[in-house]
Amino acid sequence: MRTILIVGGGYAGFYTAWRLERKLRRGEARVVLVDPRPYMTYQPFLPEVLAGSVEARHAAVSLRRHLSRTDIIAGRVTRIDHAHRRVTVRPALGEEYALGYDIIVVTAGAVTRTLPIPGIAERAIGMKHVEEAVAIRDRLLTAFDEAAGLPPGPLRRKLLTVTFVGGGFSGVEGFGEALALAGSLLRRYPELNPDELSFHLVEARDRILPEVTDAPGEWVVRSLRRRGGHVHLNTQLRSARDGHVVLSTGEEFDSELIVWTAGNGANPMVHNHTDLPVDTRGLLTVRADLRVGTDEAPVPDAWGAGDDAAVPDLAAAGDGAATVPNAQHAVRQGKLLAANLIATLRGRKPEPYLHHSLGAVATLGLGRGIFQFHRLVVRGFPAWLMHRGYHVLAVPTWERKVRVLAVWATAVPFGRDIVSLRSVQHPRDAFLTGAGPRVPAPAHGVDPPEGTSAGDARRT
Structure with a gap:
């Protein structure tokens, strides 16, 4: 065999x-x-x-x-x-x-294509695997929690600043969804002002979404900007050392979250x-x-x-x-x-691969999308529905289709889940904090250290 x-x-x-x-x-x-x-x-x-x-x-x-x-x-x-x-x-x-x-x-x-830009290897996170998408979400939610406990100022602005590098499908879709998530979070954080949010999409070319034609791509840029996003075209990232972003246009700002989606490499x-x-x-x-x-x-x-x-x-x-x-x-x-x-x-002749594109469809956040097939362009809510419909059909196995549909159905009456589980990336922290410093068990007839019960000392 x-x-x-x-x-x-x-x-x-x-x-x-x-x-x-x-x-x-x-x-x-x-x-x-x-x-x-x-x-x-x-x-x-x-x-x-x-x-x-x-x-x-x-x-x-x-x-x-x-x-x-x-x-x-x-x-x-x-x-x-x-x-x-x-x-x-x-x-x-x-x-x-x-x-x-x-x-x-x-x-x-x-693999994710990276460039030797100062600070990227130390600060940025990709968006090619599930773990990365979860980490981006948890960091954004944690940043809102931390910012809500701070007075207005540079640190709070940094926590509420997000930068996506790369204007392909991954970057634009991730940027649009993050922007939509942040907008919905503001209703739960009355301490924060919408003007404090600063979301940046950096693209080296003069347009985003190369899979669609110029007019739909320009519409996407206008849509993201109307929602408060800063789209930087013809712009390169020069440095991101310690979260301080420097662009080729001369603009500089501090960003707590930097997401790298600038294409794939061999x-x-x-x-x-x-x-x-x-x-x-x-x-x-x-x-x-x-x-x-x-x-x-x-x-x-x-x-x-x-x-x-x-x-x-x-x-x-x-x-x-x-x-x-x-x-x-x-x-x-x-x-x-x-x-x-x-x-x-089995001794038969193989067939050549020939596939005509079914079009390009992208989500830009909850209820927003773009679809293009040749000259046909669909925008907004209908395109978003087409995006969800296509991908729930395309994801393999009925088991996964049903699970995804169930989550979408429960989100209609209950909305998004906004719990951050960033601590799961360091699962032993709570255990080590609870364990505290080791206290030696006292000898017979000797009192335990001040502030520690005999029972605590024995358990330690």
Whole structure:
């Protein structure tokens, strides 16, 4: 029985394994998936996780629950040696080891692209994983609690200042949802003045949302500005040391929360630690049928899809274009990859990947959105409904669909949950504070230290 090894459990990897489980005959092949996380993150829900409109765990699809016939390895592939059909796996615990395979599927995904800007590594937080979205939400809620106990002044202004860097879908959606959450919080904090809120979106280009045309993008900018957001176009972040933000325009301000969403970069493992062919950007070279290589030089038993693969875009007008790295392509590529892999196992010809865009849809906060399909543009509440409808259909498994719908339904009468659980990031703090300093047990006939009962001393 041949072993199919899937590197990465994101969209493309999860859907490849999911479809293989359904289509493979018993004993036809063994499927192994390696990923450091035990779940697939449904990234379009992260802005709503940030805003509290979606429960964090509902944006994560358990690999072990939904891939019951796949061998799941909790670890990270650090090197691919396809010439010898083996990879190096770094497990969560223990030493690295070699793992053999017959067929490899590389769907490791991209990584957050960072720049050497002073203060970013120390202060910023990304928005690519569930943990990050939860941390952003908790920090924003905690900042409101802390600011409410302070008199007006620089520290209070810093706590109520939020900066998003990057004007793509992640940045704009996260910024819009954070802005909406902050607006709703003000009703619960009469001590705070709306004028003290300062939300900044910094984009190096002259427009945001490159997936939509100019007019809808300009409408989004106007909408965010009407709601009190500061949108800085043609602007670069120069420094964020100690939370002091310096922009290329000369503007400076202190910001307690800095969110980095300035695009994705090539996966270092794919770029630097594999003998499979990669292009100048560090992406896996993939044919239209998702097999690694080119039409002239195919690589046997190697496949790739998703954000770490340069998949030819057959729907594009010009030659040489690759599909954009988004969920819409990754999901469909994963499904086709599984079908093509099975076809080759059974002696049939694989099909090329061809997908025409279904349009672009984004949430800009509760009840606000933007949708574009060719010349059709929908704005406001209808677009927001379309966003929710599309993604509840797109999130995999009925179990997750029902859970998300249940949270949305309860939010209608009860509103947002505004409890911060930032302390969960340091779960031992309360225990250590309660334990206090260790007091030695007194010798027989000796009184315990002043202020400490004998019982307390014995328990200590």
